[in-house]
Amino acid sequence: MTDLETRLREDAQRAPRSTHDDLSERIIARLPQADAGPLPMPSRSHWPWAVAAAVLIAGFLAIAVRAGAPAPQPSPTAALPAAPERIALPAINWTAPWQLDVGAPLDGELAHLGADLRGASRFLADRLPSLGTREVN
Amino acid sequence: MVVAVGDLALITAAQGGDADAFAALVRHHVPRLHRYLVATGIGHHDADDLVQEAFLRVHRHLDRYDSRYAFTTWLFTIAHRLRLSFVERRRTHADLGSISEPAATEDPRPADDVPGGTWALARRVLNERHFQLLWLRYGEDLEMDEIARISDCTTINVRVSLHRARAKLEQHLRAAGLAPVTAGGTTP
Numbered sequence A: 001m002t003d004l005e006t007r008l009r010e011d012a013q014r015a016p017r018s019t020h021d022d023l024s025e026r027i028i029a030r031l032p033q034a035d036a037g038p039l040p041m042p043s044r045s046h047w048p049w050a051v052a053a054a055v056l057i058a059g060f061l062a063i064a065v066r067a068g069a070p071a072p073q074p075s076p077t078a079a080l081p082a083a084p085e086r087i088a089l090p091a092i093n094w095t096a097p098w099q100l101d102v103g104a105p106l107d108g109e110l111a112h113l114g115a116d117l118r119g120a121s122r123f124l125a126d127r128l129p130s131l132g133t134r135e136v137n
Numbered sequence B: 001m002v003v004a005v006g007d008l009a010l011i012t013a014a015q016g017g018d019a020d021a022f023a024a025l026v027r028h029h030v031p032r033l034h035r036y037l038v039a040t041g042i043g044h045h046d047a048d049d050l051v052q053e054a055f056l057r058v059h060r061h062l063d064r065y066d067s068r069y070a071f072t073t074w075l076f077t078i079a080h081r082l083r084l085s086f087v088e089r090r091r092t093h094a095d096l097g098s099i100s101e102p103a104a105t106e107d108p109r110p111a112d113d114v115p116g117g118t119w120a121l122a123r124r125v126l127n128e129r130h131f132q133l134l135w136l137r138y139g140e141d142l143e144m145d146e147i148a149r150i151s152d153c154t155t156i157n158v159r160v161s162l163h164r165a166r167a168k169l170e171q172h173l174r175a176a177g178l179a180p181v182t183a184g185g186t187t188p
Helices: A003-015 A020-031 A044-068 A106-128 B004-015 B017-038 B044-060 B071-096 B118-125 B128-139 B145-150 B155-176
Strands: none
Touching: A003 B128, A003 B155, A020 B017, A020 B044, A044 B004, B004 B044, B004 B071, B017 B044, B017 B071, B017 B128, B044 B071, B071 B145, B118 B128, B118 B155, B128 B145, B128 B155, B145 B155
């Protein structure tokens, strides 16, 4: 121990010490009366507040848990790309006799072609209003 | 760490609801705690309030006392934190200019229990923390680990800070020609 340490200890010991009796008694008088019984417990008047606080906390927790919960797992099929919409094609009779008949006159083919074109145009007319901008463009 | 047997018996009795045991603890430790606060720059009136608040907290949380440590350590830890809050509050008020910082002249009681001599010089030349650590070590005779616990830092930190505080104090003592100080001793 150095001289300084000894000197600090001695100087601290040398100083007169007050007993502070009045302060001690004031503190003792201010202690809750519950100290005559078991360890301090919250008074009964605190219970309603405690219950209300517990309900509030539980509510907040429930909201927080719900907000933070993972989204429901999608079913395996939900992960697949949506099936393309089935488009009802115009009924074209590909097996018409005029197609099989190699020697048939052109008029017949044109006549049948005209019927097919009319079917196709009717199909387009039906479908176009329902097509989106992207599909039209 | 040595736990004072008397304190331990008293606090165990107080935990069981013995008001007289707690009153004995109060009477025994109030002077020491008050002295610590006044020595570290708190006015007498404010020290009264802080001591009272510290004991009320101790009483409120008696069930939290850890008997592995000295009662003094627990009490001084609480008082140390209250002191820090008080000083911070006072500083904030002084900064805002809403109230003036309490002057020493407001307290009519003389600072009888605050030592002079080397301590008076230490109070002038050391910063607040160094003085506080020095007081806990040599004024209260607390162990390094107790001081570390009270001031919420490591034992190494306490050792280093105390070394610096002593070095600075020695330097000022030499400069003031108050007394020759033999340096180079080791801290127990």
